[in-house]
Amino acid sequence: MAPKKHQLQMLPAAAANAWGIRTTFHSLIALLLAVLVVIALYLTQKSGELMQDRTTRKSSGDLLARCNLFSGKWVFDNKTYPLYKEQKCTFMSDQLACQKFGRKDFNYQNWRWQPYQCDLPRFNATALLEKLRNKRLMFVGDSLNRGQWVSMVCLVDSSIPPAKKSMYQNGSLATFKAIEYNATIELYWAPLLVESNSDDPVNHRVPDRIVRVQAIEKHARHWTDADILVFNSFLWWRRSQMKVLWGSFEGPDAIYKTVKMPRVYEMALKTWADWLEVHINRTKTQLFFVSMSPTHQKAAEWGGAKGENCYGETEQVFKEGYRGQATCPEMMQVVDRVLDDLKTRGLNVQMINITQLSEYRKEGHPSIYRKQWEPLTEDQISNPKTYADCIHWCLPGVPDVWNELLYAHIINL
Ligand SMILES: *[C@@H]1O[C@H](CO)[C@@H](O)[C@H](O)[C@H]1NC(C)=O
Ligand SMILES: *[C@@H]1O[C@H](CO)[C@@H](O)[C@H](O)[C@H]1NC(C)=O
Ligand SMILES: *[C@@H]1O[C@H](CO)[C@@H](O)[C@H](O)[C@H]1NC(C)=O
């Protein structure tokens, strides 16, 4: 009540000015209306152009310049999707094979991403392999990027006869090869991009994570010759602070400091960016960064019961623009800043913006339908949500669409 009273007391003093205020107010409204009309006219013209594009333009050459592929909606399409069968993919991962591990609802495999302004080019494995002839396509990052890599391998797998492909793992590097095309689709495990004590591709679950924010060469030397590089790194940074090491792990010069997020993330990405600036051949290598993959660990965020998570979900979130609280805007801004800065240095890293479109897909995670590395306890079995994986994604599923977005860019290169 207090502020109201204060306002009332102000009135008499302001009365003399009232008319003056009202006229300015009216002209302001008029001005605003004029601006709105101009904007509306502009927009109608714009969408007219887009409509024309959709009907007349066959070549997708400037599709990407004119269409925001990341703004759109999910459309149920069980005629075209899934793009491959889970059981038919030679290199399917047990962490992502939800059907194999007991999932009984399959609609999560049937969704097509429909951008508002245009259509995505239809995925054509042969066309992609032609594009990759004598080339290396390399994914670098964490387990979400690994999921996208598995998806990409599965997407081309059925187009290549068994004797004409190989899979080879050596340490952090896994290489799928389409022999006749002399094309490789590779994964390099580097969950933090820079060096850390979580770099072992198998045993990386260490309790006390330490990151060397200034050291990347050990990983990066494997990337130098790649033709297309697809990076990601978010999940492993999702904590309030990180232990940082200057100097080497074993050396007597080691200095440890704790650095807060997102500052430490920015330090690491700067190291990554500096490496790219110096080592990447701009005429040869195409660079991509996949944005943050959202998680669905708190059902309350989308109107579900408190304490629940993605376990049992069979439908997506239908609220336009839905964003979970775990999706950290500060971190995405760091990536934006680093990529903008790289652009001023003549290096173009294209963002594959999967965040918003994946936010809707609360039903797309493996939940309990994946291989468990540890035997389940009685408590877990009696309360399945406690071990549900609401971070990674079932295949076929959401990462196939990430690859369709990547495909749209690669095919247009
Ligand atoms: C990603 O796309 C969504 C939807 O178009 C947009 O709201 C968001 O700002 C984009 N994020 C980035 C980092 O470009
Ligand atoms: C696709 O979905 C519709 C509606 O749910 C269903 O009637 C139809 O049988 C499905 N088709 C296939 C091929 O699964
Ligand atoms: C896929 O691409 C190949 C090679 O460019 C082409 O010959 C073939 O017709 C395409 N298939 C479809 C279904 O468009």
Ligand SMILES: *[C@@H]1O[C@H](CO)[C@@H](O)[C@H](O)[C@H]1NC(C)=O
């Ligand atoms: C096969 O591809 C690699 C790059 O991945 C290239 O260095 C090599 O020259 C290619 N081989 C032939 C025979 O073209």
Ligand SMILES: *[C@@H]1O[C@H](CO)[C@@H](O)[C@H](O)[C@H]1NC(C)=O
């Ligand atoms: C495996 O990778 C290591 C380290 O990069 C390399 O020295 C070695 O030659 C590779 N082994 C094979 C068989 O390619």
Ligand SMILES: *[C@@H]1O[C@H](CO)[C@@H](O)[C@H](O)[C@H]1NC(C)=O
């Ligand atoms: C960069 O790549 C292009 C195309 O592959 C090649 O012709 C050129 O020699 C490379 N430049 C350097 C400095 O390696």
